Amino acid sequence: MPGLYINGEWLTGQGELFYSLNPATGEPVWEGEAANAEQVDAAVSAARLAANQWAFVGFDARCTIARAYAKLLDEHKETLGRTIAEETGKPYWESLTEVTAMVNKIEISINAAIERTGQKVSDVPGAKAVLRHKPHGVVAVFGPYNFPGHLPNGHIVPALIAGNTVVFKPSELTPHVAEQMVGLWAQAGLPAGVLNLVQGEKDTGIALANHAGLDGLFFTGSSNTGHLLHKQFAGHPGKILALEMGGNNPLIIDEVADTKAAVYETLQSAFITSGQRCTCARRLFVPKGAFGDQFIEQLTQAIKAIRVGEQFAEPAPFMGSLISERAADGMVAAQSALIELGATSLVNLVKIKPGTGFVSPGLIDVTAITDLPDEEYFGPLLQVIRYNDFDDAIAGANKTSFGLSAGLFSDSETNYDTFYQHIRAGIVNFNKQLTGASSTAPFGGVGASGNHRASAYYAADYCSYPVAGLEADKLALPATYSPGITLD
Ligand SMILES: NC(=O)c1ccc[n+]([C@@H]2O[C@H](COP(=O)([O-])OP(=O)(O)OC[C@H]3O[C@@H](n4cnc5c(N)ncnc54)[C@H](O)[C@@H]3O)[C@@H](O)[C@H]2O)c1
């Protein structure tokens, strides 16, 4: 398959052969060659050549093409949804919700661009103070595998609307989704060079991230890779770097009347997308005593009853497979390592089918571990920590270098006020699941989770830079000169 899209042409990569698999079956989905360093260079050059024309075409013209892309996404919803399901292992129903989020992103991004980066004019003595925004130029977009459409789309759409040109490097685990997405942009009438696609593994990513011709890089992925990129961008203050990374997210359970609702929201927080969302609850703080015991008992039963299955199975599963067998082995290993450190398994996470990414959801009590690793285990393994009092729970919740999402289930608003004041995270929820953040709000984290460049509604902010001007119709002398100036 050609796989790369550079300067308006589909091309075959000249690098290593790589492929994606359906993780639920082990069957191949996509195969193609990676972009080599010369092709990455060609993609950046194409984006540079197209940059002025795209910036000058105007906001309305760019929005027209973005809206045409949204229409095409909607028309191809089922095809794209199938590809997302096949390549990630996600249930089909969930993959369709990903495409819906991609469609909705267009109008949300247009509104955000107008509201956050629009033009402002005010009167100052003898002139007008004008605020406008300009695109950075050529930006690279890096995407993760867990939302192969929605998350890169969340950088690409606002970047293009703002007038940047883009070189997109998707996850090597989901090349087919990327290819279809870029195909729809091309069909929507995007001029050559405005959006370029370079596929490949880490080497392609390194070649792109290191390219001197970039004005910025927008990244969603793991904290490890994000930190590497941050080091790489050190010494380049003029380049914009937006990092959306992982989390080790705490969810505190307080005494609540509706334990069934608390259990349901906990499942949605920890096990949706088989735990492969950056916002998923990883650490569950449960009070010691009878209420906590009963809650854990109900949660255990509910976890055991979660339906895990193939993407298109009927009745539909809640959880599909993980992205790969390697990821499944990683989760089993993480569980073993925690047990080795002193944890007790409450519901064992097990590999369901060798040769696939299927695992069952797990619950593990890690209260006995004195030095709990501050790791993001990117899968369906929820760690339980039993606490003595509320302050103890908040202190435990903040014991992480990450700061993406955090939540409290409680009947007490006073406790929520205390929680909100003390918790350190970019997404703080009360009696609502940690996952499923809205695109109409900013999205991002603090600490090891990001670099204060929130995406979603605030993506507009990092897609352009403000230009402030003082403008007068014609030159005119002031009524009085500054001291020390004499003009004949
Ligand atoms: N905060 C968020 O918005 C958010 C959203 C989704 C996923 N995530 C995080 O993403 C992770 C899962 O995604 P992933 O495993 O695909 O992430 P990843 O970091 O492995 O990969 C992300 C992208 O970076 C590229 N890459 C990897 N190493 C690179 C290097 N050295 N130089 C340049 N590029 C490189 C990959 O090829 C891929 O395109 C989880 O940690 C999850 O929490 C965060």
Ligand SMILES: O=CCC[C@H](NC(=O)CCC(=O)O)C(=O)O
């Ligand atoms: O895996 C990480 C993303 C999780 C997802 N967040 C969003 O969709 C944010 C909104 C946006 O980017 O438009 C979630 O919270 O489930």
